Amino acid sequence: MASRETLLASTFLTLADTLVDDFDVVEVLSTLCGRCVELLGASASGILLADPRGSLHVMATSSEQANLLELFQIQNEEGPCLDAFRSGRAIVHDDLGAESPWPHFAPAARHAGFNAVHAFPMVVRSSVLGTLNLFMGPPRPLVRSDVDVAQALAHGATLTVLQNRATEDSHRLTAQLQGALDSRIAIEQAKGVISELGQVGTDEAFAWLRSFARNHSRKLTDVATAVVDRTLGDSERVELLHQSGRTGHAGS
């Protein structure tokens, strides 16, 4: 088991390597979410990005479980993500009990097995792009060094979005955000297509999509777009849809 320092250093080295090359924004952010879980002892984590209208959208999560996606989604009304997004400050909340400031979000989170939540803003100059969110199972207070690590990972997520070259006019923040959001939507659409063709749940469909993209060294968004546009070749489609029992490690 690597020490936290080693894992943290390797996370940022990998990120630096990735960001100088062509990369897929959803894939990199999903990997970051996985590292958050490992580094901070969280049960789950996710990254939300705001669209130009100020609505928060799920960009990546450590797990594609529907109830987790829903917990992020309801934070358009209330919750730590919305508070961190609006204030531009970290929200560290160690107890989702009776004292919680979120009457709808807190019971939903507790019902899903989470006792504490934390949200860290993704800030660039004076704008907040979105938030990185941690869901904790057993109560364990975040110490100062945890908060620093989480905020550093949120900065890593910010850099990833800013460095995304999926758009021609890459210096425009709105275009970059729009491009990242469209990537995520394309992946949701592809999950639906695969789920129907393969008669599996959408989380399994995501695992198939991700594993296929990795095996072929292709960007997740490009594969998702090809699935939605039906431009995958016959043999590729067969391969993508026959992964039952082979995707147990797809999320690692």
Add this chain to the structure above:
Amino acid sequence: MTVIAGLEGTELTGAGLCAASAGLLSVDGAAIALLTGDGVPVATYRSDPSLQPIEDLQFVLGVGPALDAYRLRLAVAEPDFAGSAPLRWPGLARLALDSGVRSVSALPLQIGAARLGALTLYDGRPGALEGERLEDAHVLAGIVTRALVAMQAGGAGYVLVAELSDAVLPPGEIDHAEVHQASGMVSVQLGIDVGDALARLRARAFADGTTVRQVAVEVLARRLRFYP
């Protein structure tokens, strides 16, 4: 966001959306082209009839701002048809200048991998949309896309107003992950593209007096299936 406030009271027709877009972005004219997979126009709208010839020409030539924005899924522009720099679409220059158009910008109308078409903005002054105006144009393209889905779903006027406020007030009903997943499933069930599948979900919600998200949840749970 000023661009959204400016949409209040917009007539929710293709031409109404074009007129509102041109007004909000302070350009002389705007056009919307709804396109099929390989870039064939299925419907076109414009704020001003004088834009029809140049819109028609790009579909005859098979090149132009709307087709490029649609194919590349990116904003594209020609800052000056009368300038000295090489032109992006030389075949359009003569007719553009004859129609009083010096510059043009086009943005894709898309939701994820689903492409509906493109929004093209024409102006008599040189210069591509830049800075805040380009950002506003991106926001506007997102709203126009959602309004077009509602129009394709065949909602009555009052419903279209609701759809537009849905698109404006966070969180837009249509922007839930379940809706995009269900669009993918329905596109397979009906053998149609995912943009049309989204319109079918919307139409079903209108018919049942429920929300598109509720319909999506039923589809995902495999309690509701669409048959061709």
